[in-house]
Amino acid sequence: MNEFIINTLSLGSLYALIALGLVFVYGILKLVNFAYGEYIMTAGYGLFLLGTYTPLPWWSVMLLSVALAALMSYLTELIAFRPVRTKSLTAMLVTSFAVSVLLQNAALLFISPRSRAVQLPAAFNQSVALLGVTTPLRNLLTIGTTVALLVGLTLLMKYTVLGIAMRAASDKFSTTRLMGVPANLVISVAFIISGLLAGVVSVFWVGRSASVDPLIGFTPLLIAFIATVIGGMRSLVGAVAGGYVYGLLFNVLSITLPASVINYRDAFMFLIVILFLLLRPEGLIRGSYTEERVG
Amino acid sequence: MLTVNDLHASYGAIKALHGVSLEVEEGELVALLGTNGAGKSTTLKSISGVLRPLAGTVRFLGDEITGRKPEAIVKKGLSLVPEGRDIFGSLTVAENLRLGAFSSYERNRYQEDLEEQFALFPILKERFNQPGGQLSGGEQQQLAIARALMSRPKLLMLDEPSLGLSPALVDQIFALIETLRDRGTTILLVEQNAERALEIADRAYVLKNGLIKFSGTPQQLESELDLASVYFGGEEGMGEVTV
Amino acid sequence: MSVLERILNGAPGRFTVVALAALLLVGAVLVNAFAPFVWVGIYTYFCVTLMLVLGLELFMGNSGILNWTYIGFVGIGAYSASILSTDPSLKHMGVPNMYPALVNLHLPVVPALLVGALVAAAVAAVIAWPLMRLSDAVGVITLFATLIVIHVLMTQWDNVTNGPRTFFGVQQFTTIWIATGAAILTLVGTHLFRESSLGLRLRASRDDRFAASAMGVSVVRVRYLTFILSSFVAGLGGGLWAHYITSFSPTSFYVGELFVLLTMLVVGGAGSISGAATGAIIITVLREGLRQVESYLNNSGVISFEVYGLTEVVMAMLLIAMLIWRPTGIVGGSEWRLPLRRKQAAAAPSPEPPAEPVLETEAAEEAK
Incomplete structure (x- = not known):
């Protein structure tokens, strides 16, 4: 039972970070960013390239890779999203889809279609005993890092002007600008935070498989969708809650589903998502605004 | 002008x-x-x-x-107090006012400006830490004006x-x-x-x-x-x- | 007044449709008579693709909603038609685990194609009603999730689809003539739809959802019917595609292929039939060209590694550039017109309002 709790907390933490990164941009720009998974991929290749071809110590490889994801997120905002921001939501969606395809295929073209092994410090996978359970250190690190990040982000959002401005912008974007808050500033910061979270996610995600490939971002993107739908698209707290709920759901389904239908787990998850959206489009935690519904 | x-x-x-x-x-x-x-x-x-x-x-x-x-x-x-007040409902009165001062913030002047608003709108001092959404219509209008005044x-x-x-x-x-x-x-x-x-x-x-x-x-x-x-x-x- | 004149003087889009159909036919004759054999294949493929883009435009261009599930319905049509048309003995070899009842089902190709399209439309009819009520982010994620569900079913249900493995042994039925004929029929069909009352109501709801519902247009119902129609075209196109390519796997009906169709639609212009057609032509040519470059680079030994993904990189950059600088697409929302006729059209009040570009926002003037 303790093992189940630690596994679920660790998986839930990872999912919470994944969801949070997606919602940060959605909250401000109302953009479901399909390129989000590729920021995770970017950091993954950062780990691979810096870890393999430079003599840098592992901790600086990790920090640089996280920074690389943030940079990539910022660059996509600057080059692709900013010019289409005043156009329709569909135009932004198609742009994010195109950015996703572009980054994936750039990795295919310039690095390799095959997956690359990533060197992580051995301590990462070492087993430790806690509460009578032996678990990889990685799991505990995931939980610890998530808690630290959530505390940090909460402080940022609550006690800094920038945080207040970002909360205001996700509530009423136009009015926030009337306060003198530059639109580009809040949007860029949202993308940078989203990228940072993607980078941190990448360290732990890649840590699980110890390899990176061009399609590595797809599964986290799906996870982000499911978790944010469960938690509610509009609230950061909801995204975190959704991540943990999904982590729990995933582990429960993995244990309880018979082996013959385990391959359908993703389909099950998405059926749940669809039902959730139809029955409760605002998610578990209601944001300050409800999604527009037609009909 | x-x-x-x-x-x-x-x-x-x-x-x-x-x-x-x-x-x-x-x-x-x-x-x-x-x-x-x-x-x-x-x-x-x-x-x-x-x-x-x-x-x-x-x-x-x-x-x-x-x-x-x-x-x-x-x-x-040049500040606009928009129609329908448009205060940030999920932000506290304090946060609404702080945002109002975004463009002209100076640390040593801020408290002074705040006191000035409190003198004009005493209710805002009482409600300082409440979310804007919980204020009544009249209070929200006062907050909206005070928020605009914070930008001097x-x-x-x-x-x-x-x-x-x-x-x-x-x-x-x-x-x-x-x-x-x-x-x-x-x-x-x-x-x-x-x-x-x-x-x-x-x-x-x-x-x-x-x-x-x-x-x-x-x-x-x-x-x-x-x-x-x-x-x-x-x-x-x-x-x-x-x- | 001759028949031709009557046709040419009809609704604004009618000239475009007739011209496009004639072009397609002439193209097919020329390619068939003079071009190398490979070109016949490319042309056939192009016609089927054009049909699929027109089907995508049918719903997306007229409603402004990004329809992720479209490619899933292409797959449903392809699998259904192929299962029905393939000879039982071949099926038994190709898909060893198939349910015996399915193995024994057998139809000639044409009815099989129609049934395939109907299956796609039926699935759409069952699942789409609740989906059409959602909009914005929730709608996008739901449609995307639905595509994932369809894809998981295709890759996992190996009693039907052969799972992630290739489904092979399908007859080669789709010739250049059949593909051209199908594309022309789809052109005419989508044009008639645009001018029908359902099409007009859908476009009205795209341009201003609230005004449309105030005028008594049931947005959900109109979208629902069009979604089914669009899925029918997807299913039919999928069946024809399967009977041209003869072997395929679920990856052919996933995000990557949708990206190609979407690029065609946006590059050409998502608001019109001419746009969809222009995009299909340009992207087909571009893809073939880039493929040549890729295979040249890979075979010539100029560079030491294998080139993979170049086509997609270029297409994605093109798509982003179009969205930034010309979101209405090359054609720009309205149909092709003869230069001479444009003057007349400008002088006389147009019977239909100029099509608003799909990807422009209703609130563009709200300076963000």
Whole structure:
């Protein structure tokens, strides 16, 4: 039972970070960013390239890779999203889809279609005993890092002007600008935070498989969708809650589903998502605004 | 101080302004009157940069600000209190006020500015740590004005500040606008409640169907024109008498 | 007045449709008579693709909603038609685990194609009603999730689809003539739809959802019917594609292929039939060209590594550039017109309002 709790907390933490990164941009720009998974991929290749071809110590490889994801997120905002921001939501969606395809295929073209092994410090996978359970250190690190990040982000959002401005912008974007808050500033910061979270996610995600490939971002993107739908698209707290709920759901389904239908787990998850959206489009935690519904 | 010249604006295919020109001098309280849909709010939105005008110019303190970003216009000292108050419901009163000071924040001046707002709006001190969404309509309007004042505006634009408030609260808001005027704040006031606005205004413009139909002092407006019938009443079937 | 004149003087889009159909036919004749054999294949493929883009435009271009599930319905049509048309003995070899009942089902190709399209439309009819009520982010994620569900079913249900493995042994039925004929029929069909009352109502709801519902247009119902129609075209196109390519796997009906169709639609212009057609032509040519470059680079030994993904990189950059600088697409929302006729059209009040570009916002003037 303790093992189940630690596994679920660790998986839930990872999912919470994944969801949070997606919602940060959605909250401000109302953009479901399909390129989000590729920021995770970017950091993954950062780990691979810096870890393999430079003599840098592992901790600086990790920090640089996280920074690389943030940079990539910022660059996509600057080059692709900013010019289409005043156009329709569909135009932004198609742009994010195109950015996703572009980054994936750039990795295919310039690095390799095959997956690359990533060197992580051995301590990462070492087993430790806690509460009578032996678990990889990685799991505990995931939980610890998530808690630290959530505390940090909460402080940022609550006690800094920038945080207040970002909360205001996700509530009423136009009015926030009337306060003198530059639109580009809040949007860029949202993308940078989203990228940072993607980078941190990448360290732990890649840590699980110890390899990176061009399609590595797809599964986290799906996870982000499911978790944010469960938690509610509009609230950061909801995204975190959704991540943990999904982590729990995933582990429960993995244990309880018979082996013959385990391959359908993703389909099950998405059926749940669809039902959730139809029955409760605002998610578990209601944001300050409800999604527009037609009909 | 503010000069608007031949301003045209539209929402999609619908043209809302057909060449509006107006002026506000330093220290004045100018009222912009008209019925629903006359283009009053559109004028304010175009001046403040929320809406990009199709043609025409807006000059403020000698600089052309036409089509600039709203955040840049606020920084120049032109603040808008939007229609419907538009406070941030999920943010506390304190956070709303802090954002108001975003463009002109100076650490050593901030507390002083805050105290000034508390003197004008004592209720905000009481509600300081409550979310804006929990405030009553009148309190929200006070917060919206205080929030705009936190940016130390040289010109304050108020869009329908009395909308949806009870008569007692309307009195309070108009008294407050007078106080601000007496303290030397330049104000451009948009109102449907023409009678009340004319009581305190130095000059007035009347807007109809996206065009300025009259400009002058309140006395001229009252003597030269039968306000109710000509400007807000039947004539062209506009209906809706607001006086 | 001759028949031709009557046709040419009809609704604004009619000239475009006739011209496009004639072009397609002439193209097919020329390619068939003079071009190398490879070109016949490319042309056939192009016609089927054009049909699929037109089907995508049918719903997306007219409603402004990004329809992720479209490619899933292409797959449903492809699998259904192929299962029905393939000879039982071949099926038994190709899909060893197939349910015996399915193995024994057998139809000639044409009815099989129609049934495939109907299956796609039926699935759409069952699942789409609740989906059409959602909009914005929730709608996008739901449609995307639905595509994932369809894809998981295709890759996992190996009693039907052969799972992630290739489904092979399908007859080669789709010739250049059949593909051209199908594309022309789809052109005419989508044009008639646009001018029908349903099409007009859908476009009205795209341009202003609230005004449309105020005028008594049931947005959900109109979208629902069009979604089914669009899925029918997807299913039919999928069946034809399967009977041209003869072997395929679930990856052919996933995000990557949708990206190609979407790029065609956006590059050409998502608001019109001419746009969809222009995009299909340009992107087909571009893809073939880039493939040549890729295979040249890989075979010539100029560079030491294998080039993979170049086509997609270029297409994605093109798509982003179009969205930034010309979101209405090359054609720009309205149909092709003859230069001479444009003057007349400008002089006379147009019977239909100019099509608003899909990807432009209703609130573009709200300076963000």
